Amino acid sequence: MERSIRYSKKREAILAAIQGTSCHPSAEWIYQQLKPSHPDLSLGTVYRNLIFFQERGDIRSVGVIQGQERFDAVVTPHSHFVCEYCGAVIDLPHLTLDSEMDHAVSQQYGLMVYRHELTLHGLCPDCIKQKKSKEETRS
Template identity: 40%
Template sequence: MLKYSRQREAIKTFLAGRYDHPTAETVYLGIKEEFPNISLGTVYRNLSLLSDIGEIQKLSTGIGPDRFDGNPAPHYHFICKHCGSVLDLSVDGLDHINVLANQGFDGEIEGHITYFYGKCADCKKNS
């Protein structure tokens, strides 16, 4: 059983109210007012722990620093190659990817992570 932490709960609450998939630094700046003595290292450790136990998602997009998602349920993400924003995608019907990937594979597929890349609506509009 994980010991209760006010700081960890504040991080979860901060993420739960956001859909922009903030970086660890953004989370740190967002809770620093409530916890003025918190360190960036403490935020990183708690984000890593929350990700490891499945309460949040850590997104390693390959563009910029890792991002964090307060929604732990499986879903897809879009990454803008121009501005670096990370957006949730509502995509139905991709569950069969696990079945397809399992064909001809001797192991067992338990899940997948897929990122979609391109230009977000704002970048598309401004180009």
């Protein structure tokens, strides 16, 4: 028997916070954003709802970046760029994910690949500017 899902203002606010930003928030970021308008919100409630939304397919985890799991409301396949300095996560929606690779990996390794994700790592434009600025100051 399927359990009914009760409506919750906090649950709705948590999902709206994730869907309303492109920063790929952490649970802590969501908590800090919502705490002023929901004083009885706990970090545990945020975590439980993030798990709930992932299980329903409303959001997905981008991975752990600088010690915090980050989330994305865009669940269609797309790639990401992670800045190794500031931790920014940037969507790369126009980078083509080659489905041929899924087939090739399946064949080569005897696996059944359904999809793959690509995450590039480096420095974002702001951090590149900061790095150049620091280097010019030292010269």
